Amino acid sequence: MMKIAIVHDWFVTYAGAERVVEQMLNCFPEADLFSLIDFIPKGKRDFIKNKPVTTSFLQKMPFIRTKYRSYLALMPFAIEQFDLTKYDLILSSSHAVAKGVIVGPDQLHVSYVYSPMRYAWDFQYQYLRETNLHKGIKGLMAKRLLHKMRIWDALSANRVDHFITLSDFIKRRIQKAYRRDSVVIAPPVNVEAFQYHLKKENFYLAAARLVPYKRVDLIVDAFAKMPDKKLVVIGDGPGMKKIRSKATANITVMGYQPFEVLRDHMQRAKAFLYAAEDDFSIVMIEAQACGTPSIAYAKGAALEIVKGMDSDKPNGIFFAHQTAESIIDAVEKFERMGNAIKAENCCANAEKYKPEVFCEQFYKYVMNQYNLFRETLPQID
Numbered sequence: 001m002m003k004i005a006i007v008h009d010w011f012v013t014y015a016g017a018e019r020v021v022e023q024m025l026n027c028f029p030e031a032d033l034f035s036l037i038d039f040i041p042k043g044k045r046d047f048i049k050n051k052p053v054t055t056s057f058l059q060k061m062p063f064i065r066t067k068y069r070s071y072l073a074l075m076p077f078a079i080e081q082f083d084l085t086k087y088d089l090i091l092s093s094s095h096a097v098a099k100g101v102i103v104g105p106d107q108l109h110v111s112y113v114y115s116p117m118r119y120a121w122d123f124q125y126q127y128l129r130e131t132n133l134h135k136g137i138k139g140l141m142a143k144r145l146l147h148k149m150r151i152w153d154a155l156s157a158n159r160v161d162h163f164i165t166l167s168d169f170i171k172r173r174i175q176k177a178y179r180r181d182s183v184v185i186a187p188p189v190n191v192e193a194f195q196y197h198l199k200k201e202n203f204y205l206a207a208a209r210l211v212p213y214k215r216v217d218l219i220v221d222a223f224a225k226m227p228d229k230k231l232v233v234i235g236d237g238p239g240m241k242k243i244r245s246k247a248t249a250n251i252t253v254m255g256y257q258p259f260e261v262l263r264d265h266m267q268r269a270k271a272f273l274y275a276a277e278d279d280f281s282i283v284m285i286e287a288q289a290c291g292t293p294s295i296a297y298a299k300g301a302a303l304e305i306v307k308g309m310d311s312d313k314p315n316g317i318f319f320a321h322q323t324a325e326s327i328i329d330a331v332e333k334f335e336r337m338g339n340a341i342k343a344e345n346c347c348a349n350a351e352k353y354k355p356e357v358f359c360e361q362f363y364k365y366v367m368n369q370y371n372l373f374r375e376t377l378p379q380i381d
Contacts (some may be wrong), residue, residue, distance in 0.1 A: 002088045002089060002370075003032075003086060003087045003088050003089070003283045004030060004032070004087060004088070004089045004090075004091065005031060005032050005033075005034055005084050005089070005090050005136065006021060006024050006025065006027050006028070006031045006032070006034070006090070006091045006092075006093065007035070007079075007084075007091070007092040007093065007094075007098045007101050007281040008033070008034070008035045008092075008093045008098055008336050009036060009093070009095060009097060009098045010035055010036050010037045010038075010068060010095060010096075011035050011037065011038040011039065011040045011048070011053060011098045011294060012037065012040070012065075012068065013040075013091075014040070014041050014044065014047055015281070016114075016187060016282050017095055017114055018047060018341075019047070019187065019188055019189075019190075019227060019355075020093055020112060020187050020188065021047070021048065021093050021360075022047040022048065022188075022204050023188045023355055023358050023359050024091055024093065024112075024137070024362070025048060025049055025051075025364065026355075026359055027359050027362055028047065028066070028089075028091070029089070032051075032054065032087075033048060033051050033053045033054065034053065034055075034082050034084075034101075034185070035053050035054075035055055035056075036055065036056045036058050036059075036068075036075060036078055036079060036097070036319045037055055037056070037058050037059050037064060037065075037068055037300045038053040038055050038059065039065050040309050042346070043286075044184050044323045046092040051128060051228070055198060056079070056081060056082070056260060057081070058071055058074065058075070058076040058319045059077050060080065068242050070155045071246050072096075072145065072149070073148075073325075074096045074144055074365070075096060076097050076100055076149070076152045076156070078097075079098060079100045079101055079103050080101065081098045082102075084101060084102070084103060084107070085104065085107075086109060088107060088108070088370075089107070089110070089112075089114070089366070089370055090103055090107060090108070090109045090110070091110055091212075091366070092109065092110075092111040092112070092160075093111075093112050093114075094112065094113050094114070094174065095115060095117070096110055096114070096117055097153075097156075098111070098311065099111040099113060099156060099157065099160050100152070100153075100156035100159060101159065101161070105158060106377060107371065108161050108162075108370055109159060109160050109161050109162075110160075110161060110162045110163075110164065110222045110365075110366050110369060110372045111160040111162070111163055111164070111324075112165070112166075112185075112362075113163055113165050113170070113174060114134070114165070114166060114170070114279060114280075115165075115170050115173060115279050116153060116173055116174060116177040116178065117149060117150075117153055117191055117315055118151040118279075118300070119270065120150045120153060121148045121150065121153075121173070121176075121177050121316070122176075122374050123147055123213075124163075124175070126212075126213065128142060128143070130211075130212050130213075130360070141363070143369075148329070151203060151300060153176060153177070154158040154177065157177075157178035157180055158178060160180070161369070161373070162180035162183070162369050163178075163180055163181070163183070163366065164183050164184075164185050164362070165183070165184055165185075166184070166185070166186055166187045166280045166301070167184060167186065167279060167280060167300075167301040168202070168301075168304055169279060169282050169300050169301045169303070169304070170182075170232050170279050170280075170301075171184055183365060185358060185361045185362055185365065186353055186358065187280060187282070187290075187353070187358065188353065188354070188355035188357075188358040188359075189282050189286065189350070189353040189354070189355075190286075190355065191286065191289040191350045191351060191353060191354055192284045192354070193286075193287065194263055194266060194267075194287075194289035194350075195257075195267070195289075196289070196290065196291045196343065196347050197267035197268065197289065197290050197291055197292075197343075198291060198343055199250075199268075200268060200269065200292070201268045201269070202230060202270065203232050203268075203270065204229065204230065204231050204232070204269060204270055204271050204272075204273055204295075204331070205231075205232050205233075205234070205265050205266060205269035205271070205272050205273065205287070205292075206219045206220075206231065206233050206234070206235075206272070206273045206275075207230070207233075207234040207235055207262060207265070207272070207275070207283055207287075208235045208274070208276070208283065209235055209236070209237045210235050210236060210237030210238065210239035210242075210243055211237050211238060212237060212239060213276055213278075214239075214273035214275070214276045214278075215276055215297075215322055216235070216239065216243060216273050216275065216321055217235060217239065217242060217243060217246060217323055218232075218275050218323065218327060219231065219273050219275050219327060220233065220243055220247055220251055220253075220323075221246060221295065221324040222324040222331070223250060223251050223296055224247070224248045224250075224251065224325035225324060225328060226250075226328060226331065227248065227249070227250050228250070229250065229280050229331065230250050230251075230252070231250065231251045231252070231273075232251075232254060232265055233247075233251065233253045233254065234255075234256075234257050234258065234261070234265060235263055236253070236255050236256040239251075240255065259340070260293050262381045264301040266286060266287045266290045266292055267290040267291075267292070269287070269292050270292075270293075270334075270338070271282060271292060271293045271294065271295050271316075271317075271331075271334055271338070272287035272288075272292050272293070272294050272295070273295045273327070274294060274295070274296040274297065274302060275295075275296075275297050275322060275327065276297065276300070277297060277299040277300040277322075278300045278301055278318075279300065279301055280301045281296075281302060281305060281350070284302070284305055284306070285298065285305060285349075285350050285353050286350075287346075288305075288315055288316075288322070288346040288347065288349055288350040289346075289347060289350035289351075290346075291343030291344070292333070292343075293315055293316045293317070293338065293341045293346055294306045294315060294316030294317075294346075295316060295317050295318075295319065295327070295330050295334055296316055296317075296318055296319070296347070297318070297319060297322060298318035298319065298320050302318075303318075305349070306318065307349065308361060309333075309337060309340065313342070313345040313348070313349075314340060314341050314345060314347075315345045315346045315349050316341065317330050317333055317337070317338075318330065318342075323373065350353040
C-alpha cells in the first residue's frame with residue numbers, strides 16, 4: 001500500500017496555504033503530516049483531520065511560538081532532519097523551506113510551491129527597506145543570510161521531481177529562480193460561503209492586511225481625492241496608523257472585522273479594489289463569489305483572476321500603475337462602464353476555484369505522475 005507524507009512549512013494559523021493542505025488531506029486522507037512547528041490549538045484542528053504532526057527540533061526552541069520567523073537561518077537544516085525513508089510519495093506545501101526535504105531515488109516528491117521565498121529573491125530589496133534592514137551592520141547580516149538562503153533554495157529545488165504552483169505569475173518566478181517548469185493548479189477557495197447578492201450599495205470596498213506591499217494606502221489616497229465617492233477599508237496590520245491618518249470624511253476604516261461583517265460588505269459593495277502585485281488573491285475571488293466586480297492592479301495573478309472589459313464576460317476593470325491617479329481613472333471608468341459587468345459573470349468566474357475543482361485536478365496530476373514514476377522502477381517478479 002502506498003505510504004504518503006505531506007510536509008508543510010509551519011502550522012500556526014489557518015490561512016491560504018493551510019487550505020491547500022486541507023484539500024491535500026481530502027485527496028490522500030491516509031497521509032502522515034510533517035511540519036517545522038505546530039501550534040494549532042485543540043478544537044481548531046479539523047482542517048488537518050485532527051491528525052498528529054511530526055515536528056522538528058524548532059518546536060522546543062525559546063520564544064518559537066511568536067518568533068518563529070527569527071529562526072529562518074535554522075529552517076533549511078531543520079527541514080532536512082525529517083526521516084521520510086519509509087514513504088513512497090512525498091507531497092510538500094512550500095512557501096519557505098518544505099520543498100527541501102531529503103528523499104531517495106525510489107521516492108516521488110511533488111511540491112506545491114506558493115512562491116520561491118519572496119524575501120530572498122526579487123522582493124529582497126523591498127523586504128529589507130520595509131524592515132529597516134537595508135543599511136548598517138544589521139543590514140549586512142540580513143543580506144548575507146538572504147544570500148545563503150538563495151543558494152540553498154536554488155539547490156534544494158533539485159530534490160523536487162514535479163512542481164505545482166498557484167498561478168502563471170508564480171510559474172514564471174519558479175522558472176526564473178529554479179530554471180524548472182511547473183504546472184498551474186489554482187488553490188481552493190470556499191466560494192460557497194459567499195452568497196450571490198444582486199443589490200449593490202453606493203460604496204467601494206478594500207479588504208487586506210495593512211502591510212506595505214498591499215498598497216491600501218494608494219486606494220485611500222485615491223478616494224481622498226474623490227470626496228463624492230465612499231470607500232470602506234477592512235483589515236488590520238502595521239500600516240493601520242498610516243491608513244487612518246490619510247482617511248477623509250468619505251472613507252471609513254473599520255479595522256479587523258469578523259467573517260460575517262466582511263462577507264456582508266463584500267455582498268453590498270459596488271466594486272472591490274485591489275492594488276497589490278500579488279501571487280494570488282483569495283479575497284478577490286471571495287468578493288466575486290458575491291457578484292461584486294473587481295478594480296485591480298494589472299500585474300501579478302490579478303491578470304488571471306480578473307477578466308477586463310475586452311472580454312466577452314467581463315468581471316472587472318484594471319488600472320495600469322500603482323498610483324492614486326491610475327486608481328481614480330479606473331474608478332471613473334467603472335462608473336461609466338460598470339453596467340456591462342454582470343454579477344453572474346463574477347459568480348461564474350469564482351466557481352472555477354471551488355475546493356472540489358482543486359481536489360480533482362491535484363489528485364489526477366499526482367497519481368498520473370506517481371504511476372509513471374513507478375513504471376521506471378525495477379520490477380520484482
